[in-house]
Amino acid sequence: MRNGKYVLKIAITMDNPFVLYGYKSPDLFCDRDLELHNLRNALDNGRNITLISLRRLGKTGLIKHLFHQLNLEKTDKNTLYIDIMSTNNISDLVKEISTALILFEKQKSKRFLQNTSQLLGGIKAKLSFNTITGSPEIELGYKSEMESFNDLNLLFEYIGKQKKDFIIAIDEFQQITNYPEKGVEAHFRKFSQDYPSIRFLFSGSSKHILETMFTDSSRPFYQSSELLYLHRIESQIYARFIHKHFSTRHKNIKIEDIHEWLGILDGYTFYVQYFFNKLFSQGKKNNTYELMYQVANEIMKERENIFINYRNLLSANQFKLIKALAKENGVSQPTASHFIQKHKLNQGSSVNTALKALLDKEMIYLEKHQYKVYDHFFAMWLQSL
Numbered sequence: 001m002r003n004g005k006y007v008l009k010i011a012i013t014m015d016n017p018f019v020l021y022g023y024k025s026p027d028l029f030c031d032r033d034l035e036l037h038n039l040r041n042a043l044d045n046g047r048n049i050t051l052i053s054l055r056r057l058g059k060t061g062l063i064k065h066l067f068h069q070l071n072l073e074k075t076d077k078n079t080l081y082i083d084i085m086s087t088n089n090i091s092d093l094v095k096e097i098s099t100a101l102i103l104f105e106k107q108k109s110k111r112f113l114q115n116t117s118q119l120l121g122g123i124k125a126k127l128s129f130n131t132i133t134g135s136p137e138i139e140l141g142y143k144s145e146m147e148s149f150n151d152l153n154l155l156f157e158y159i160g161k162q163k164k165d166f167i168i169a170i171d172e173f174q175q176i177t178n179y180p181e182k183g184v185e186a187h188f189r190k191f192s193q194d195y196p197s198i199r200f201l202f203s204g205s206s207k208h209i210l211e212t213m214f215t216d217s218s219r220p221f222y223q224s225s226e227l228l229y230l231h232r233i234e235s236q237i238y239a240r241f242i243h244k245h246f247s248t249r250h251k252n253i254k255i256e257d258i259h260e261w262l263g264i265l266d267g268y269t270f271y272v273q274y275f276f277n278k279l280f281s282q283g284k285k286n287n288t289y290e291l292m293y294q295v296a297n298e299i300m301k302e303r304e305n306i307f308i309n310y311r312n313l314l315s316a317n318q319f320k321l322i323k324a325l326a327k328e329n330g331v332s333q334p335t336a337s338h339f340i341q342k343h344k345l346n347q348g349s350s351v352n353t354a355l356k357a358l359l360d361k362e363m364i365y366l367e368k369h370q371y372k373v374y375d376h377f378f379a380m381w382l383q384s385l
Helices: 033-044 059-073 090-108 112-123 145-160 173-178 184-194 207-215 235-247 255-264 269-280 289-302 304-313 316-328 337-342 348-360 376-384
Strands: 049-052 077-083 126-129 136-139 165-171 198-204 226-229 364-367 370-373
Touching (some): 033 049, 033 059, 033 198, 033 226, 049 059, 059 165, 090 112, 090 136, 112 145, 145 198, 173 198, 198 207, 207 226, 235 269, 255 289, 269 289, 316 337, 316 370, 348 364
Parallel strands (some): 077 165
């Protein structure tokens, strides 16, 4: 109360500029100008292109940034994004593509009901809408593999008949190699050949599988797509981006401290975004190095139960090896005698077995001949042990 009157205090919230999931706006998207140019050059000139990167390095954000630009420009191309990571067979794939098409028609077409009826009538699917989210839900009842392939063909026939060309982004495309059905690659190659109005932007995180799909002369997709590799954002550019978003919101932060933490986090997009998201959320005017250190400790404490579960899932040899890799910030020869002796590991054959297991579990990855821990916060926690 002030002078006998009640004063209403309104808390002003400030949106956190460090986006962790999805895509918000060009202003909150950092760099990738060269990769964006290469994607557009390929697609504008009728070439398929495949974007390859490690997980959580920003490939999905880049695709959505590209589509945002294309949609703003109102080009003569429609865009369709489909994530097939959760699919296990052709039936799942048909559901994902159908759902994406229904959402596209709902947003873009004045003839939504008519077009949707035509689409679903062709593939004999039942459509309902989730009562809570409002999102479409597709029900399919296949009795044979042939029926599922037939519906996949009908979906692309429907897309190919549209007045505008389509750019279709299929994220985690390597997933089709895990389907029980044979010939999925050959079908997609045929779609690419039969429908010149459709260009594909494939993407995924399994470098070896995707490279083999497009460079092995015995595979259907041989030389049918150019490959584009997504690497880390250059440190100077990323540091300026981070500094700008703090300073424009009247928060102080030293550029040299940003560089320091970019180094600690290996410039890995998701972990950099997460760290500076948490730092920004502290709401401090002065973001000192000491505060950054506190935030790092908070993150490790918050995630400690997850890290302990990681440890419980690993054998003793696997845990000793991953801890050693973390402490070295990456190792090129984990079976070398000096590395084994330094970290008191078992003999080389045991290290090889543990190394393969950690790679299979995607706890570590190989980049530029260096084995590194995938989860950088887990690596920091291991270093602190």
